Amino acid sequence: MVAMSSRPLDEPVLRIRPRRGFASLNLGSLWTHRELLQRFTGRDLTLRYRQTALGVIWVVLQPLLGAGAFSFVFGAIAGFSSSGGTPYFVFAFAGLTAWGLFYNVLTRASGSLVANAPLVSKVFFPRLILPCSTVGSSLVDFAVALVMLAVLVLIGGASTGWALLTLPLWVAVIIAQALGIGVLLSALMVRYRDVQYVLPVASQLLLFASPVAYTLAAVSHRGRAWLQVNPLTGVLEAFRWSTLGGQEFPVSALYSAGWAVVLVLGGFALFARMERQFADVI
Amino acid sequence: MSSDAPAIRIRGLGKRYRIAHRDAQHITLAETMLQRLRHPMSRGQREDFWALRDIDLDIARGEALGILGRNGAGKSTLLKVLSRITHPTTGEVDLYGRVGGLLEVGTGFHPELTGRENVYLNGSILGMRTREIDQRFDEIVDFAGAERFLDTPLKRFSSGMQVRLAFSVAAFLDTEILIIDEVLAVGDADFQAKCLGKMGDLLNGGRTVLFVSHNASAVAQLTQRCVLLDAGRLVADGPTADVLAEYSKARERLNDVSTWDLPRPESHLGTIVKLARVRVGDSSGVIPQTTQSNVQLEVVRTGSFDGDALRVVYRILRHDGIPVGTAITSGVVLPAGQRSVLDFELASADLAPGHYYLAIWIDAGLEGVVIPLDHLPVTAHFQVVPDAASPFAHVWANDWGVTTLPSSTLSACSAKDPAVGQHATQPDGQHGERC
Incomplete structure (x- = not known):
């Protein structure tokens, strides 16, 4: 307020004009509205754990049952078979923990605009906040599952080592990939609601086309080449390399990281382009 | 209060919506892709609709501006552009200050969260910083009168309490420019008066306020200047009293409308039988509460249809779109190729004083199957004015309901023996006597 009154009066604070073509990503607005981002994240977390009877237990139970x-x-x-002497159950649990993070960020982000349609059509704030705010609750779910994984690793006696230090990197790659796609899908869903029906089927297919239940090494040579096109393959292998140890560093993880950058930039750019129609269409 | 320094400067503002016709509307991605494959060149039949056109407007700092206009005149679109929810198609807007918008009370409220959590969430959504909400939290809660319910989930609040809490958050929004859309229509009469008072305080505090309301008395009380929008254009700008007069004149003229060129909700409607004109009541468009009123429709039949008899279905709706009721006329056979006039009495159903409009359907009926021939969701408007004989009618508020109920006869009895009064709670017959 004080800063505002010291500004010359004949200078507009904001100029609204028609926008065409690609807009800037406007990542700065995420920072200026960080309190709202926290607020939405907090809301998601509160609601998720307040409404379910077992609350946090579900978060552990889901990957346990899956594994x-x-x-x-x-x-x-x-x-x-799993890799490097880890029990298959622990191996599958690790894969599902990483997959769960990807899947949660993807589905929660892509449904976020439609779920908050009244907000989008009645209040102004950077729309990107809505899909981005879903990352927080997915991360908390992931952290809980990760604690469970640590317990299993200690019991199962996996040979985890210094590679564990690289874990945050793989988590970031998974989130970036999921968020890039999720942000794009959330914008598409505003116009085409059938995205929400396609998404579960598509992610089911992706689950089996990714090395979650199996290792890349167990796949035939020709199948492996195809699997490695999948941007998730490398980072899933790297996730297990860092948490379970006992194998060589999967170089394809770098390919995954490259994709993460492409997906985030592409997803955000397309979102910014479609953003101005949200209030009119939703 | 107002100064020469500008708060908002609008030049050549326009907002176009593209309305796809029914055959070109695609709800699913698959349909769109199929359409693209079938007709790779065409982009579907679209119609341009200008919700705002060539708006030039200057609002000075500290000024309170009322925005008037019928439903669909472009008021909400203007507010949405100013609060950056939607983007303009042409022109530009300069804003000299932070803008806070309240386009709907309680946006973002969540029933599972507590009162406290909702205040913080809603405040953040409206653009307040956590520090600001902290500072004003007690005032907000006090204004809403919700101290006792702060840690109760919102779903346990009465709807009135929810609305009060929501308005209170917005009322403490600390922005230089405040945009408010028809929010005073909420809550009971007491709270409305409190809200009006709060709005007056905001104005005295030097805030620039843009205010949309159908409530003429609230507009008159809060603003000195008004603009009138009609079909997306600015048609009047001046002192509130003048523009309000203009507005009610424009309303009255709408009881006699040509519907020939109005767009139909579906393209096949109006092709065999077309509604050309609708007129309610006499030239004034004002209907005294207790009198029967006449409706005249001009209808042109150009083709033949199964059954040959047609009937009119009409619905009376209050100005804000709340339906009062629907009536179905008897059938009539019209000669082809000429203009006919259909005449019927409007079922007035003890309408409460206020503004109303008619939605009209023309159907053919054959063996129980209804074939729609023409339909217009908004036709003539009319105003019901209070009967001079009813002492309460002039204070009729929106939340009193859409119709007046027949008055009940009130009888009073006075007790001769003071003891009867003391035992009034006891069943009749034991003490005292019936009047």
């Missing part, structure tokens, strides 16, 4: 199912189907029936 159990994977162990039975792939481990016991199909006879898949």
Whole structure:
């Protein structure tokens, strides 16, 4: 307020003009509105844990049940093996923990605009805040699962070492990839609601096209080449390399990291381009 | 209060919406892609609709401006552009200060969160910093009268309390320019008066306020200057009393409207039988509460349809879109190729004083199947004015309801014996006697 009154009166604070073409990403607005970002994140967390009876237990139970199912189907029936002597169950749990982070950020971010339609059409704030605010609650879920993973690793006796220090990097790559796609899908969903029906099917396919239930090493040579096109493949392998240890560093993780940058920049840019129509269409 | 320094400067502002026709509207991605494959060149039939056109407006710092206009005149679009929710198509707007907008009370309120959490969330959404909310928290809660419910989930609040809390958050929004859209229509009469008082305080504090309301008395009380919008254009700008007079004149003229060129909700409507003109009541458009009023429709039939008899269905709606009721006329056969006039009495159903409009359907009916021939969701407007005989009618508020109920006869009895009064809670017959 004080700063404002010292400004010359004949200088507009803001000029509104028609916008065409690509707008700037306006990442600075995320920073100036960081309190709102925190507020939305806090709301998501409160609601998620207040409304469910078991609350935080679900967060652990989900990947546990998933890993159990994977162990039975792939481990016991199909006879898949894990890498480097880790029990298959722990191996699958690690994969599902990383996958869960990707999947949660992706689905929560992509539904965020439509879920908050009244806000989008009635209040001004940088729209990018809505998809970005979903990262927080997914990260908390992930942290809980990670503690469980640590327990399993200690029991299972995996050979984790200094590679663990690189874990934040792989977490960042997973979030960046999921957020890039999620931000783009959230904008598309404003206009085309059928995105929300396609998404579960598509992510199911992606789950099986990614090395979650199996290692890349277990795949035939030709299949491996195809799998490595998938941007998730490298980072999932790297996630297990850093948490479970006992294998060589997957170089394809760098390919994943490259994709993360492309997806975030591309997703945000397309979002900024579509953003100005949200209030009129939603 | 107001000075020469500008707060808002608007030049050549226009906002265009593209309305796709029914056959070109795609709700799903698959439909859109299919359409693109079938007709790679065409981009679908679209119609331009200018919600705002060539608006030039200067608002001085500290000024309170009322914005008047019928539904669909462009008021809300103007507020949305000024508060940056939607982008203009042409022109530019200069804002000389932070803008706070209240376009709907309680946006972002969540039923599962407590009162306290909602105040903080809503304040942040409206653009307040946590520090500002901290400072004003007690005032906000006090204004809403919600101290006792702060840690209760919002869903346990009465709807009136929710609205009061929501308005209170917005009332303490500390921006140089405040934009308010029809929010005084909430809450009970007491709280409305409190809100009006608060708005007056904001103005005295040197704030620039833009204020949209259908409530003429609130506009007159809060503003010295008004603008009138009609079909997206600025048609009047001046002292509030003058513009309000202009506004009510414009309203009255709307009881007799040509509907020939109005767009139909679906393109096949109006092709066989077309509604050309709708007129309610006499030339004034004002209907005294207790009198029957006449409706005249001019209808042109150009083709033939199954059944040949048509009927009119009309719905009376209050100015804010709340339906009062729907009536169905008997059937009538019209000669083809000429203009006919249909005449019927408006079922007035003890309408409360206020502004109303008609939605009209023309249907053919054959063996229980209704074939829609023409439909216009908004046609003639009319105003019901209070009957001089009813002493309370002139204070009729929106939340009293859309119709007046028949008055009940009130009888009073006075007790001869003072003891009867003391035992009034006891069943009749034991003490005292019936009147």
